[in-house]
Amino acid sequence: MRLVLHVWRQKNPGSRGRMVRYEAGDVNPDMSMLELLDVINEGLMVKGEEPIAFEHDCREGICGSCGFMINGIAHGPLPASTVCQLTMRHFKDGQELYLEPWRAKAFPVIKDLVVDRGAFDRIISAGGFISVPTGSAPDGNAIPVPKEDADRAMDAAACIGCGACVAACPNASAALFTGAKIAHLGLLPQGQPERHERALRMVTQFNRENFGSCTNIGECEAVCPKEIKLEVIARMNHDFIQASRLRR
Amino acid sequence: MEIAADRFYTSTIGKKAVMAASGCVLFLFVVGHLIGNLQIYEGPEKLNHYAVLLRSMPALLWSVRAILLLMLALHVWSSVQLAVRNIDARPTGYVKKKATQSSYASRTMYWSGPIILAFVVYHLLDFTFGNLNPHFEEGNVYANVVASFRVIPVSAFYIVAMLLLAMHLYHGLWSMFQSLGFYHPRYTPVLKRSAAVIAILIAAGNISIPVSVMAGIVR
């Protein structure tokens, strides 16, 4: 099959980028989006041109490295998947694809389709952890966890931090990401001692990183490759409001 | 990393909570306002008497007005602060951007809100202070309403504003629960449906008045 790509090309953080058109003939429908970029890049390198920069690592939807907009939808039109899992058979022969990096003040473009998601790391380091003594492994079943809570914590923990939620949000808010981390730890008994502190600190950091605020629109939920639900945002709101009330 | 957490209202979540709470009070006013005004269908005496009744308790009337004004100020001020922040959060837009599952109402709150506010100002000048109503008769609410709604552009603006109010309420009514931290996979969908029903009922009730005047049912 044949595809026409319009890709955002930007040399470095300071330069002005633009959309550049590439034609890909003879596309194998079983290729992933990243493999298609690999093929295009090989052609570019042969011609002595700079290859398209994009992030990737696992290429099986678990690491959260990859991600960009395809025709205005984060990670493309296939629900519950990342661009590395998106195969070309989901597109029509001759279709035009617009590839753009995540757009947010908090995610500055480094090059082409690569953005700096360091803001997420700083939100995590503000409180996305539990404090435990390290050294000896704790007894596996010392703290009972209700099955329901374990499942819900696991669902929230599925967040791979790809940034699609921020990219899809009209306000470029990191509410789904921050909510997922707060819910994941706050649902478990091990997360209780720092629960309020965590909500206060992670939300504060999220606010300081130039992300927008949540307006309960739900675009994030629709594009999340791990299908994290808006429920985690309500939980973050709940924990933050309660923590603010109880704070001395 | 040691960071001092933001105070409640400094945070985006605090501002949204304030919007939810103030929005809830404003919603209750909208309901009360509608119920009171539906008395227009019981004739001039009933409606005008209701107006006299409200004004016979100035202390109560002015406390309610003060509370509403405060709630309006909080609602608008928080939303302006958040809107500025949200616009700033994406300095470079997309060449292509598609909305996937969000409702039209939810994406246009920043439009419906200011238009409704402009309508409220007009509405007060028309019926409460009478500046914009050439046939204004102090105390004769019934006649004032009929005189205003006979003017087609006035009725049209009123109807459009009520449709926008319905959209604003549809998103706001369920969204306030989410902002205050309540979500449940079973009850939130019920809230969304109820929000739609309530929003439509309120708009229908309000719109029925200019329509009845124009149709000559209320005269």
Ligand code: FES
């Ligand atoms: S490369 Fe790991 S999720 Fe796509």
